[in-house]
Each structure stands twice: as C-alpha cells, then as structure tokens.
Amino acid sequence: xxxxxxxxxxxxxxxxxxxxxxxxxxxxxxxxxxxxxxxxxxxxxxxxxxxxxxxxxxxxxxxxxxxxxxxxxxxxxxxxxxxxxxxxxxxxxxxxxxxxx
Amino acid sequence: xxxxxxxxxxxxxxxxxxxxxxxxxxxxxxxxxxxxxxxxxxxxxxxxxxxxxxxxxxxxxxxxxxxxxxxxxxxxxxxxxxxxxxxxxxxxxxxxxxxxx
DNA sequence: CGCGCCCGTCCGCTCACAGCAGACGCCGCA
DNA sequence: TGCGGCGTCTGCTGTGAGCGGACGGGCGCG
Numbered sequence: 151x152x153x154x155x156x157x158x159x160x161x162x163x164x165x166x167x168x169x170x171x172x173x174x175x176x177x178x179x180x181x182x183x184x185x186x187x188x189x190x191x192x193x194x195x196x197x198x199x200x201x202x203x204x205x206x207x208x209x210x211x212x213x214x215x216x217x218x219x220x221x222x223x224x225x226x227x228x229x230x231x232x233x234x235x236x237x238x239x240x241x242x243x244x245x246x247x248x249x250x251x
Numbered sequence: 252x253x254x255x256x257x258x259x260x261x262x263x264x265x266x267x268x269x270x271x272x273x274x275x276x277x278x279x280x281x282x283x284x285x286x287x288x289x290x291x292x293x294x295x296x297x298x299x300x301x302x303x304x305x306x307x308x309x310x311x312x313x314x315x316x317x318x319x320x321x322x323x324x325x326x327x328x329x330x331x332x333x334x335x336x337x338x339x340x341x342x343x344x345x346x347x348x349x350x351x352x
Numbered sequence: 353c354g355c356g357c358c359c360g361t362c363c364g365c366t367c368a369c370a371g372c373a374g375a376c377g378c379c380g381c382a
Numbered sequence: 383t384g385c386g387g388c389g390t391c392t393g394c395t396g397t398g399a400g401c402g403g404a405c406g407g408g409c410g411c412g
Contacts, residue, residue, distance in 0.1 A: 156310075157319055157320045157321070158320075159306035159310060159320075160306040160309050161305075161306040178359065179359075179360060179361095180358075180360075188400075188401090189400070189402080190360070191361070191362080191400085191402085192400050192401065193360095194360060194361060195361090195399095195400085201399060202303065202399075203399080204262075204303050204369095204400090205260035205261040205263075205303060207400085208260075208261050209261075218258055219260075219261060219264070219327075219331060220332060223261075223264075223325075223327045223328040224325075226324045227324040227325040230319075230321040230324070279389085280389060280390095289371075290371065291390090292371085292372065292373085292389085292390070293371050293372065294389095295389060295391095299390090302369080303369085303370075305370075305371095305398095308370090308371085
C-alpha cells in the first residue's frame with residue numbers, strides 16, 4: 151500500500167466525505183454549518199481539507215448531517231480503497247498543491 | 252446509532268487503535284515514536300486521546316507501525332461497531348472523564 | 353435595470369492547544 | 383547500589399483552529 155505512493159491525508163479525505171454526504175442530503179453549506187453550530191467559512195475550510203478539525207467539530211458536523219463517526223470513518227476507508235494506483239497519483243498531486251498553498 | 256448514546260470521539264478511538272496496533276507489533280512506545288519522528292511523550296498523549304494529532308502526524312505514526320490510513324480508519328469504524336450499547340455507556344464515561352481533566 | 357438575499361470563499365485576527373524539552377517514578381539488571 | 387530503558391507528568395512557546403467581516407457570484411423580484 152505504501153509502496154503504491156503516499157496516501158492522501160486524513161483531513162482531505164474527511165473533507166471530501168463530509169462534502170459528499172452533505173450534497174447527498176441536499177443541504178447547503180450554510181445550513182449544515184448552522185445546524186452544526188460552526189461558521190460557514192470554517193465548514194468550507196473543513197470540506198476542502200484546509201483545517202484539522204477537532205474531534206468535537208467532527209462529531210458536530212456529523213450530527214448536523216444525520217450521520218455518525220462510524221459512517222465517516224467507513225466512508226474514508228472506502229474512498230482510500232477505491233483509489234486505484236493512478237488515482238492515488240492524482241491524490242498525491244492534490245497533496246502537493248496543498249503544500250504549495 | 253446516535254439514539255443509543257453519544258459516540259466516542261475520534262481522538263480516543265484513534266489513540267486506542269494506534270496503541271493496539273503498536274502492541275500487536277511488539278514495539279515500545281519509545282521505539283515507535285523514534286521511527287515516526289515524534290516525541291515519546293507526544294505519542295503517549297496521542298494514544299490516550301489527549302491530543303488532536305495533525306493528519307501528517309497520523310500518517311507518520313502509521314508509517315512507523317507499518318500500517319496505513321485505510322487500516323486505521325477501518326479499525327476505528329470496527330471499534331465503533333463492536334461497541335455494544337452497554338459498552339457505549341462505558342465509552343461515554345471515558346469521554347466525560349476526559350472532559351473533567 | 354437595480355436591489356436584496358443567499359451561497360460559498362477570502363482575509364485577517366486572537367487565543368487555545370499541538371508538539372516538545374526537561375523531569376519524574378518505576379522496573380529490571382549487573 | 384547505579385544505570386538504562388520504559389512511559390507519563392509538567393510547563394512552555396509558536397502555530398494554527400475557528401471565526402468575524404468582507405467579497406464576488408447567482409438568482410428572483412419589482
């Protein structure tokens with residue numbers, strides 16, 4: 151697994167998963183943020199993997215999306231498994247760009 | 252799931268998972284910390300769920316344990332699923348004690 | 353058309369905490 | 383006994399978590 155290239159980082163995968171669920175639910179970013187008790191700008195940053203949310207923040211947003219940490223961690227692990235070697239290279243580019251920012 | 256009581260927090264589950272893997276590997280805390288490039292005191296805190304490690308720290312410790320983020324997130328989700336209602340109450344006590352500290 | 357509202361993101365800021373150095377207690381061993 | 387290793391405690395500082403104000407864009411309405 152490690153020999154296939156570096157894995158994406160937790161905060162990126164978590165952000166992707168949160169945004170995916172939110173869009174599946176048809177919620178706006180602003181609405182989810184309000185329900186979670188966080189600022190919209192912060193949720194935006196979370197979803198884009200720009201910040202390391204605290205465990206309580208993760209739980210709050212999961213609650214606002216009517217999901218749970220189980221589903222989040224499962225979703226993240228599934229995303230990682232679905233990443234084929236070529237796609238992992240793309241994820242590596244994303245991680246590199248994030249570092250450049 | 253949420254109706255069964257509050258879920259444990261990410262940092263606690265992650266810490267439990269990391270310590271579990273480390274002990275399975277027969278590594279000392281000091282050795283894993285050295286291999287991961289973090290301080291032993293910090294790894295101790297991570298394992299006890301006292302700190303919110305950054306995504307890079309998680310990756311570094313995973314690498315030191317010859318595991319990956321996939322296995323970590325899977326392990327965390329499995330821990331959550333194995334927590335029966337009674338055990339979730341115990342996990343709730345742990346989260347409460349952590350808040351008191 | 354201009355306006356107001358909503359959306360999501362940018363920018364700058366403050367203070368709490370991430371991560372660690374030094375210290376400590378405990379244990380096993382020569 | 384002293385030593386080295388283990389894991390945790392204590393205190394510290396620089397950094398980043400989380401947010402307020404601002405911004406640009408889209409949309410509906412008079």
